[in-house]
Amino acid sequence: MRVSGVLRFLALIFALVTTWICIRSYISLNMKTLRLPRWLTDLATKEIPVVRTKCGLTKPCPKEFFAFKISSGAANVVGPTMCFENQVIMSPVKNNVGRGLNIALVNGTSGTVLTQKSFDMYSGDVKLLVKFLKEIPEGTLVLVASYDDPGTKMNDETRKLLSSLGSSYAKQLGFRDSWVFLGAKDLKDKSPFEQFLKNNPSKNKYDGWPELLELEGCVPRKIV
Known part of the structure; x- marks a missing residue:
């Protein structure tokens, strides 16, 4: 024990x-x-800065340039969107877009948005579009986005006026084509800011329409 x-x-x-x-x-x-290295x-x-570009561009624009992004409509379902200097000018959310051609005018020096308007090219807004294009002031930037059908009833005069803004594809724009474009009043050369996609049943992404187009870039304050 x-x-x-x-x-x-x-x-x-x-x-x-x-x-x-x-x-x-x-x-x-x-x-x-505990001592860390x-x-x-x-x-x-250290705070890691997050670079936020205007209009969500892939890279920021130089000081004397305007930032923009234009998206065409998707078939006849989703309307186009236009952003200029981080300001959404036209979009389905703003409820100011329509089938046909959607056009916004911006002062090429100050970047001030002058006006925005949609033209139904299927029902016959051709005369209104011609009048609108003829009255564009000098030095004005012109942003264009298609939606649904931009070219069914477009005439030669309309195509000529759009071509004078710097478009390379206005003369061939047709039924349900996709088109985004930025030009200027009386531009001396063709604009580098343009995308065009022909309506082709064998290649269309959507049933009856080509895929939407997106155009972004930096445009100089004095484009003319």
Whole structure:
């Protein structure tokens, strides 16, 4: 009995000592200051700037340039969108787009939006479009986006006026074609800002319409 009691007593002492050592080590570890590498500390505290471009462009525009993005309509379901200098000019959300041609006029020097209007080329807004194009002031930027059907009833005069704005595809614009364009009044050369996709049943992305087009870029304040 005595030997058994001594062994139990020693086991108890050993357990108490072991527990005390573990507790002391835990407290000591938590009281120490963890030192991170300097480069890791700097990375954690340094604010990483997020570059936000106007109109969500892939890269920012130079100081003397305007940022823009134009998207054509998707079939006859989703209307086009126009953004200029981070301002949405026309869009389905703003409820100011329509089937046919959607056109916005912007002052080429100040970047001020002058007006925006849609022309239904299927029902016959051709005369209104001709009048509108003829009255565009000098030095005005012209943003155009198609929706549904931009060219069914377009006449030669309309095509000539759009071509004078710098378009390379106005003369071949037809039934349900997709088209986005940025030009200017009396532009001396063809505009570099234009995309065109012909309605082709064998290649169309949508049932009866080609896919939507998206055009973005930086246009200089003095384009003419």
